[in-house]
Amino acid sequence: MIEYFSDFMTWFENFIAVFMLTYVLFFLILGVSSYLAIVKNFRSKYDLPKDLMLKSNQVPGVSVVVPAYNEGEVIVDNLKSFLSLQYPKFEVVVVNDGSNDDTLEKLILNFDLKKVDFYYDEKIKTKSVRGHYKSTNPVFDKLLVVDKFNGGSKADASNAGVNSSRYPLFICTDMDCILKNDTISKLVLPFMTEKKRVIATGAGIRISNSCKVKEGTIEEVRFPKEMFPRFQELEYVRSFLFGRMAWSRMNALLLVSGGLGMFEKEAFFEAGGYYHHSFAEDFDLIIRMRKLMHEKKEAFSIRYIDEPLCWTQVPDTLGLFMTQRSRWGRGLIQTIKIHRKIFFNPEYGITGMLAFPYFVFFELLVPIIELLGVIVFILTLVFLDVNLDFILYLLLIVYLFYQVITLISILIDEFIFKNYNNLKEILILITMSMIEPVLYHPINTFAFLRGYWLFLTKKQPKWGDMKRKGFEMRYLNS
Template sequence: MIDYFSTFLTWFEYFILVFMLSYILFFLVLAVSSYLAIDKNLRLKYDLPKDLMLKSNQVLGISVVVPAYNEGDIIVDNLKSFLSLQYPKFEVIVVNDGSEDETLDKLIKNFDLKKVDFYYDEKVKTRRVLGHYKSTNPVYDKLLVVDKINGGSKADASNAGVNSSRYPIFLCTDMDCILKNDTLTKLVLPFMVEKKRVIATGAGIRISNNCKIKEGTIEEVRFPKKMFPRFQELEYVRSFLFGRMAWSRMNALLLVSGALGMFDKKIFFEAGGYWNESFGEDFELITRMRKLMHDKKEKFAIRYIAESLCWTEVPSTTKLFVTQRSRWGRGLVQTLKVHRKMFFNPKYATTGILTFPFFVFFEFLVPILELLGVIIILCSLIFLEVNYDFMLYLLLAVFLFFQSITLISILIDEFIFKNYNNLKEILILIIMSIIEPLIYHPINTFSYLRGYWLFFTRKQPKWGDMKRNGSLTLDLNS
């Protein structure tokens, strides 16, 4: 028995070595691609200047869709912030998803709303819509409120909002998100100037925890004080700059954040809208939209903007963090399972040959391999002599590589966007990156493994299970 285990351990060591070398090599490719994408994004001069767009009525109209469930504490100020976005042709659609607090009452009172006759074309099936409200005050003529029965998910509320929209492009966001004033202008530009048909765009997202917020706008960007938000700040910087920018350059982006995603409404409807049963509706939607375009054999693009355009609150406690990431883990395995026929399928071009396999091998399998590695190491300590040199060299190589990637991400972010107030905040972020493998990464890995387990054993929780954290609403489903 010991001999069999020893042979297995040897083969496992070789497998892990090859796997990690492949992982590192692929991330090097992503790093180079990301650098080129950021450089192009910063140097690119579009034919339509921002000032010209703000003064023109020939731009594409945009519908900003904002689902809301029990948002009475923040809805007035944050909605005013959405209504003040700088763009000549847009509307804001708030979907009251069966709120049990004063959300609808506050909307009616503060925005002078009256129920109106409205032609509702239900292109995507949702729970019953109870009515539409418009303001009698011309100041709020861009506002439309949709009141509906709770659908149990953000997806159902978002679908009702898109069904009610009038413009060909829509932006889906969350009520707790704070957007830069020029967000619409920057996200819609690729739709207007790209030669390929752009079906979605996204941009960087930052953390609003501890930021000074007044009347739905950020007065001062502040560095997170608590440990978990700091770790997530580090993760966001690395993933947005060295992940999604790279995939965007290769036109292989498979994920646009649910907190800030702009979409071609026609393609959205053709794809069937958000899937109400999905645990990760944003990831699953992009996968389905890409599949649709490949099936239609139409050239398309999904673009990502290097600049941070949105601030949102993130979990600040272990319990909230594990709950959120477990849902992300369920969404990952569910989407990969539902669309498994795309795996290494040349019919789906880069999506099937490159992106989908990456998510299977590196996003899905890594937590499982890490757990298996821990189990094997513990068994080896009991039954065999452990090759400590091999293990330590491998761990050190992986740590130094990802530490380099993280440091480069921090430096690029600070050099280009200057999001931090002083050197102390940058040094704190660097220290967090050093201790990340010891604290944050194991908890994150556990959360994803828990999500995989729950996918096969439990039902989807209702959207109403959201928690409150600080002054903003934390959407555990996003």
């Protein structure tokens, strides 16, 4: 028995070594691709002057779709922020998804809403829509409110909003998100300038938990105060700048964040819209849109903009964090299972041969491999002489590699966007990166594994379980 286990350990050590080497090489490729994408983005900023876009009537119309479920606390100020976006041709479609608080009442009172006759073309099936509301005040003529029965998911609410929208492009975001006033013009630019058919664009997202916010607008960007938001700030900088820019450069982007994404409505409808029962509706949608274009054999692109255009609240306690990441874990394994036929399928081009396998090997399997590594390590302590030198060297290489990636991401982010107020905040972020592998990463891994388990055992809570806190500014005078 000991001999068989010893042979397994030798095989496992070789497997881990090859796996980690492949992982490192992949990230080096992503790093180079990310750098080239950032350079290209900087040059493209001058393709079409911003002032020209804001004054032109020839720009494509954009609908901003915002699902709202029990958002009475934030909806008035945040909606005013959406209505203040700078773009010549847009509307804001708010979907009241069966809220059981005063969300609809506040909308009616603060925006002078009246129920109107509305031709509702239900291209994507949703829970029944009770009515549509428009404002009698011309100041709010860009606003449309959709009132519907609760569909149990953000996907259902978003689909109802897109069904009700009038423009060929739409942005999907969240009511707690705060967008830069030029967000639409930045996201729409690839649709206007690229030769290929652009079906979606995304952009950087940052954390608003400690920001100074007034009437739905960020007055001052502040570094997160709590531990979990700080770790997530670090994670967002690395993943959005280092990862998604690289995939965008290769035209292999598989994920446009649910917090901020712009989509071509025609491709959205043809792909079937958001999947109502998905726990990762944003991930699932992009895969289905890519599959659609590959099957039609039509050239297309999905682009990512390196500039942060959206600020959103993130979980600031262990319980909320576990809820969110477990949901992400369920969504990851669910989506990969649904679309497993494209795995290494040449019919789906770079999606099937590179992007999807990457998510299988380096997103889905890594938490499982890490758990197996811990189990095997404990067993070797009991039954065998442990090759501690090999294990320590391997851990050191992985640790240093992540430190290099994180440090480069932080420095690039600060050099280009200057989101932090002083050197102290940057040093805090670097310090967090040093303790991230031993404190934050194990919790995150456990949450994803829990999500896998919940999916396999079919224990799936509904959308809306995670409660938000109000922004700091709303409590200054209380």
